Amino acid sequence: xxxxxxRRAQRVETPRLSTRGERQSTTKVDxxxxxxxxxxxxxxxxxxxxxxxxxxxxxxxxxxxxDAKEALSAAAGRALAKxxxxxxxxxxxxxxPSEVMAPFAxxxxxxxxxxxxxxxxxxxxxxxxxxxxxxxxFIRLSDGLPGDVGPxxxxxxxxxxxxxxxxxxxxxxxxxxxxxxxxLALWGRRLVGDTLLVARSAxxxxxxxxxxxxxxxxxxxxxxxxxxxMDGLGLTA
Amino acid sequence: xxxxxxRRAQRVETPRLSTRGERQSTTKVDxxxxxxxxxxxxxxxxxxxxxxxxxxxxxxxxxxxxDAKEALSAAAGRALAKxxxxxxxxxxxxxxPSEVMAPFAxxxxxxxxxxxxxxxxxxxxxxxxxxxxxxxxFIRLSDGLPGDVGPxxxxxxxxxxxxxxxxxxxxxxxxxxxxxxxxLALWGRRLVGDTLLVARSAxxxxxxxxxxxxxxxxxxxxxxxxxxxMDGLGLTA
Numbered sequence: 001x002x003x004x005x006x007r008r009a010q011r012v013e014t015p016r017l018s019t020r021g022e023r024q025s026t027t028k029v030d031x032x033x034x035x036x037x038x039x040x041x042x043x044x045x046x047x048x049x050x051x052x053x054x055x056x057x058x059x060x061x062x063x064x065x066x067d068a069k070e071a072l073s074a075a076a077g078r079a080l081a082k083x084x085x086x087x088x089x090x091x092x093x094x095x096x097p098s099e100v101m102a103p104f105a106x107x108x109x110x111x112x113x114x115x116x117x118x119x120x121x122x123x124x125x126x127x128x129x130x131x132x133x134x135x136x137x138f139i140r141l142s143d144g145l146p147g148d149v150g151p152x153x154x155x156x157x158x159x160x161x162x163x164x165x166x167x168x169x170x171x172x173x174x175x176x177x178x179x180x181x182x183x184l185a186l187w188g189r190r191l192v193g194d195t196l197l198v199a200r201s202a203x204x205x206x207x208x209x210x211x212x213x214x215x216x217x218x219x220x221x222x223x224x225x226x227x228x229x230m231d232g233l234g235l236t237a
Numbered sequence: 238x239x240x241x242x243x244r245r246a247q248r249v250e251t252p253r254l255s256t257r258g259e260r261q262s263t264t265k266v267d268x269x270x271x272x273x274x275x276x277x278x279x280x281x282x283x284x285x286x287x288x289x290x291x292x293x294x295x296x297x298x299x300x301x302x303x304d305a306k307e308a309l310s311a312a313a314g315r316a317l318a319k320x321x322x323x324x325x326x327x328x329x330x331x332x333x334p335s336e337v338m339a340p341f342a343x344x345x346x347x348x349x350x351x352x353x354x355x356x357x358x359x360x361x362x363x364x365x366x367x368x369x370x371x372x373x374x375f376i377r378l379s380d381g382l383p384g385d386v387g388p389x390x391x392x393x394x395x396x397x398x399x400x401x402x403x404x405x406x407x408x409x410x411x412x413x414x415x416x417x418x419x420x421l422a423l424w425g426r427r428l429v430g431d432t433l434l435v436a437r438s439a440x441x442x443x444x445x446x447x448x449x450x451x452x453x454x455x456x457x458x459x460x461x462x463x464x465x466x467m468d469g470l471g472l473t474a
Contacts, residue, residue: 057294067335077317098304105303
């Protein structure tokens with residue numbers, strides 16, 4: 001178990017990290033020093049959203065019920081809109097999206113396979129938890145981006161992900177099957193480790209040891225939000 | 238081989254069936270008598286677009302190159318927008334989308350599996366040909382819908398499907414490999430048969446034998462458009 005998961009002991013009732021306004025009420029951390037180069041940030045975030053879209057699309061394909069399939073199509077559209085918004089930012093800066101995303105493809109493809117899950121419930125939980133955590137993280141990291149791109153990206157990523165359908169389904173499944181709840185709690189704990197590694201990899205390589213303690217409150221915040229997602233499903237984080 | 242494929246002998250240079258304006262210059266057929274019940278039409282068209290979306294999403298997952306993956310994401314967004322537009326029409330009439338689509342799920346799921354193809358090139362060709370043909374067909378059938386829903390649906394389905402990326406890739410692959418061209422021509426001829434059966438199934442059951450000859454010009458038109466798509470790729474229809 002990696003150490004960040006233990007931060008949940010410090011959990012406080014911070015608001016959900018979905019808008020910049022809300023975030024200002026949480027622990028202040030000067031993220032500017034951790035900001036990666038702009039195209040690097042956009043490339044990684046854009047490829048992550050494309051992977052989220054692929055995962056949701058796979059969930060649509062294996063959905064056991066037509067109403068879940070239909071409801072998931074809205075979530076797929078949201079992930080696609082985030083991807084396309086980030087791609088538009090890359091193009092606006094003269095970048096070629098596939099080139100800018102390419103360095104992140106091997107790592108994020110591996111992450112997606114690791115977290116794809118063995119069945120419908122595991123896949124849904126991955127979409128909800130990994131998507132939620134990394135949306136939060138990329139929003140937080142956008143504070144350090146130059147010019148007006150940060151607020152624009154934060155607004156894009158902070159939009160409703162259309163994941164209510166995931167919550168509704170998972171909550172019902174967990175309530176009716178205690179063994180499933182215990183299994184998914186384990187899956188959620190594994191997911192958070194893999195997902196935080198992706199978040200760490202988005203920080204510039206040259207982040208010094210002294211910076212590590214300054215970045216920790218950001219991780220504390222996003223892990224608190226993750227723990228609330230687990231709690232909301234009735235899972236022990 | 239089913240008989241409609243032989244209609245290509247009657248092929249004329251009709252414009253592409255992408256807008257209502259253009260269609261008015263083609264053979265006039267009173268389609269009103271063939272119009273299915275509105276929710277039936279919307280349910281089948283909506284579920285077909287969801288399946289198109291799933292096929293394109295699968296193409297994204299197996300794309301050999303990142304630029305193709307990226308370009309296909311736009312096509313996935315278009316199919317999803319068509320699906321969501323049709324679902325909005327169902328809701329506007331008080332229908333529950335999953336209930337309205339349900340009767341078509343078994344048939345269209347089977348169609349999607351039959352036409353999914355064994356590899357990337359076959360899947361791309363399916364997306365392009367089956368999507369193009371059934372968009373044309375549902376646009377044509379929308380003429381018979383009551384009220385103002387027909388023009389609205391025709392506009393929705395007539396929008397650019399974002400399939401230029403499919404054409405670009407397929408054309409390049411076919412030009413550089415004669416054996417692939419011959420293989421895909423065969424696949425295209427199989428696709429058109431399966432796809433026309435779906436189109437036939439969208440006509441009301443009670444369509445009489447005497448009506449069959451009246452509906453034939455519609456099939457002649459959509460097969461002519463299909464043949465132009467094959468020609469455009471360098472494939473013999």
